[in-house]
Amino acid sequence: MTEPRWLDEKQARAWRGYRRMRALLDLQITRDLAADSGLSDADYDVLSNLSEASPHRLRLTELATTMLWSKSRLSHHLTRMQQRGLVDREECAGDARGSLIVLTEAGLRAIEDAAPHHVDSVRRHMIDLLTDEEIAALDALTHRVVSHLTATS
Amino acid sequence: MTEPRWLDEKQARAWRGYRRMRALLDLQITRDLAADSGLSDADYDVLSNLSEASPHRLRLTELATTMLWSKSRLSHHLTRMQQRGLVDREECAGDARGSLIVLTEAGLRAIEDAAPHHVDSVRRHMIDLLTDEEIAALDALTHRVVSHLTATS
DNA sequence: GCTAGGTTGGTGACACGTCAACAAGCACCC
DNA sequence: GGGTGCTTGTTGACGTGTCACCAACCTAGC
Numbered sequence: 137m138t139e140p141r142w143l144d145e146k147q148a149r150a151w152r153g154y155r156r157m158r159a160l161l162d163l164q165i166t167r168d169l170a171a172d173s174g175l176s177d178a179d180y181d182v183l184s185n186l187s188e189a190s191p192h193r194l195r196l197t198e199l200a201t202t203m204l205w206s207k208s209r210l211s212h213h214l215t216r217m218q219q220r221g222l223v224d225r226e227e228c229a230g231d232a233r234g235s236l237i238v239l240t241e242a243g244l245r246a247i248e249d250a251a252p253h254h255v256d257s258v259r260r261h262m263i264d265l266l267t268d269e270e271i272a273a274l275d276a277l278t279h280r281v282v283s284h285l286t287a288t289s
Numbered sequence: 290m291t292e293p294r295w296l297d298e299k300q301a302r303a304w305r306g307y308r309r310m311r312a313l314l315d316l317q318i319t320r321d322l323a324a325d326s327g328l329s330d331a332d333y334d335v336l337s338n339l340s341e342a343s344p345h346r347l348r349l350t351e352l353a354t355t356m357l358w359s360k361s362r363l364s365h366h367l368t369r370m371q372q373r374g375l376v377d378r379e380e381c382a383g384d385a386r387g388s389l390i391v392l393t394e395a396g397l398r399a400i401e402d403a404a405p406h407h408v409d410s411v412r413r414h415m416i417d418l419l420t421d422e423e424i425a426a427l428d429a430l431t432h433r434v435v436s437h438l439t440a441t442s
Numbered sequence: 443g444c445t446a447g448g449t450t451g452g453t454g455a456c457a458c459g460t461c462a463a464c465a466a467g468c469a470c471c472c
Numbered sequence: 473g474g475g476t477g478c479t480t481g482t483t484g485a486c487g488t489g490t491c492a493c494c495a496a497c498c499t500a501g502c
Contacts, residue, residue: 150428233467284312385497
């Protein structure tokens with residue numbers, strides 16, 4: 137490290153703002169989700185990904201990579217969700233190692249009940265507070281950062 | 290819940306982009322921090338807050354509220370950091386219940402060594418990828434959301 | 443003073459995440 | 473077809489976060 141290039145005033149403000157929003161928004165949305173639906177963020181993400189899949193089932197590895205989770209974490213979490221009846225595991229035809237994660241009836245009901253509340257929460261605490269220009273800027277900026285991060289690693 | 294107002298295309302793109310950036314950026318910055326300095330995000334935040342305090346010490350409750358952490362979490366984390374010699378606890382003159390969290394010499398060295406690398410990481414993976422207009426938009430937008438969230442709760 | 447009610451920090455039990463290791467299965471190549 | 477090496481999903485141990493509870497302490501009102 138030669139001469140560290142510190143952030144200037146504006147950059148520092150933006151960075152700290154981002155960090156703080158991130159933390160507060162997380163807390164609030166987690167709270168709302170738990171109060172409205174009894175689900176955790178993690179539960180919601182798993183259910184939502186499964187519900188968007190073709191016949192409501194996905195390979196564990198596939199689910200893990202799209203969620204940016206480790207297989208281990210997902211496996212642990214799925215056993216807990218399985219005990220609550222939200223998902224199930226099926227054997228995978230064609231690959232005897234694999235297991236298919238299936239959305240159960242109860243899981244489908246859970247995500248369908250939760251989604252409207254969740255969208256409302258996201259709107260109230262973030263989206264509806266932004267102008268169209270800010271939405272566009274956020275879209276552009278986040279996607280640029282995302283492609284940088286997925287290219288590098 | 291009457292008629293749920295789903296997100297339109299642009300809003301959904303921005304929201305998903307935000308979520309994905311958030312996750313990827315976290316992973317990357319955590320990785321960098323661990324590789325460069327052997328610190329976790331949590332460690333860094335604690336040390337950075339302490340180093341900015343007047344005589345390098347803060348009440349536990351004060352630190353917890355500025356970090357948006359529970360006192361319990363902070364207390365647990367501090368005992369671990371204390372075992373590594375990064376912080377220490379002092380008795381609090383004037384309030385026998387309280388304890389002052391103090392930055393040790395080693396803790397100061399740790400944060401001073403870590404900071405340049407950390408700033409570099411933040412620049413490379415986010416700040417330097419944004420235009421000045423985007424920085425300004427991010428600043429405005431995050432601070433609006435933050436004040437909404439702090440006002441409500 | 444002293445009592446009632448709030449605050450402070452800590453603790454133990456439990457939920458969750460990470461990491462390393464593993465058995466089982468696939469795929470390829472000779 | 474039988475190594476060789478990679479992939480898949482699971483497990484156990486351990487580090488970390490959450491929650492409920494607690495003792496010690498402050499503060500105000502009487």
